[in-house]
Amino acid sequence: MGLPDRQERGGNPLWRLGNNPQPFSRNSVEKHSRLRGATAVNSVCPYCAVGCGQIAYVKDGQCIDIEGDPRSPINEGTLCPKGANTFQLNQNPHRPHTVLHRAPYSDHWEEKPLDWAMERIAQLTKETRDTTFVDRDADGDIIRNTTALGHLGGATLDNEENYLIKKLFNTIGIISIENQARI
Numbered sequence: 001m002g003l004p005d006r007q008e009r010g011g012n013p014l015w016r017l018g019n020n021p022q023p024f025s026r027n028s029v030e031k032h033s034r035l036r037g038a039t040a041v042n043s044v045c046p047y048c049a050v051g052c053g054q055i056a057y058v059k060d061g062q063c064i065d066i067e068g069d070p071r072s073p074i075n076e077g078t079l080c081p082k083g084a085n086t087f088q089l090n091q092n093p094h095r096p097h098t099v100l101h102r103a104p105y106s107d108h109w110e111e112k113p114l115d116w117a118m119e120r121i122a123q124l125t126k127e128t129r130d131t132t133f134v135d136r137d138a139d140g141d142i143i144r145n146t147t148a149l150g151h152l153g154g155a156t157l158d159n160e161e162n163y164l165i166k167k168l169f170n171t172i173g174i175i176s177i178e179n180q181a182r183i
Contacts, residue, residue, distance in 0.1 A: 038064055045083040046158030050074060052083055063090050082155070089156075125149065129172055150176030 038057040043066070045052040053072025057065040066087040070077030079086075099117040100109040132148035151169050153162055162179055169177050 035059075035065060042069065045075075045079065045086060046089070046160065047080075047082045047086075047155070049159060052079060054079070054083070054086065063087070066090075125172075129174075133173055145173040145175045147175065149174045151178070153177075153179040155180050 035057050038059040041056045041058055043054040043056045045054050052075035053069030055067050055069045056063050057067075068075055068077040068079040068083070075083075096114075098111045098113055101112045101117070101120075102109045128148050129146050132146045133144070134146065135142065135144055137143050149169075151165060151174060153165060157165070157179065166177055
């Protein structure tokens with residue numbers, strides 16, 4: 001059986017299923033998928049190293065949905081809970097735009113902008129690295145590292161972020177770099 005035949009009778013659309021005409025309201029006929037007009041882009045889940053296939057739907061330059069790719073031999077269209085929420089990495093109205101900061105010896109928290117927090121983290125990292133950096137050991141061998149800083153990544157970081165974090169922190173001399181997904 002193919003697609004139903006559409007007929008117009010007195011302005012009301014009718015669909016023929018088999019030999020029986022079926023009435024539909026104009027509202028029902030005019031409804032369509034929110035993915036209509038979107039471009040499907042092949043993607044890979046950014047979380048773990050399994051490589052589950054995803055389809056990202058893009059419309060007017062914006063990602064509007066992400067689903068599991070049923071053509072993928074790895075996940076056959078299914079996604080784990082983290083993968084199923086990949087869309088929220090990109091679009092999340094609840095994402096904080098400020099941080100809470102409690103100054104040393106303070107008894108209350110202050111709200112600060114994210115830019116301030118990023119600059120503060122960069123300043124403290126540089127200060128700590130500069131004061132604790134060891135260029136050579138007692139025998140004169142080059143070691144160029146600091147043991148005063150470390151990094152523990154979270155499971156929401158994707159493979160690319162972990163790669164860049166590892167490269168950055170190794171470059172500034174941090175040797176204690178770990179990811180929660182490996183623990």
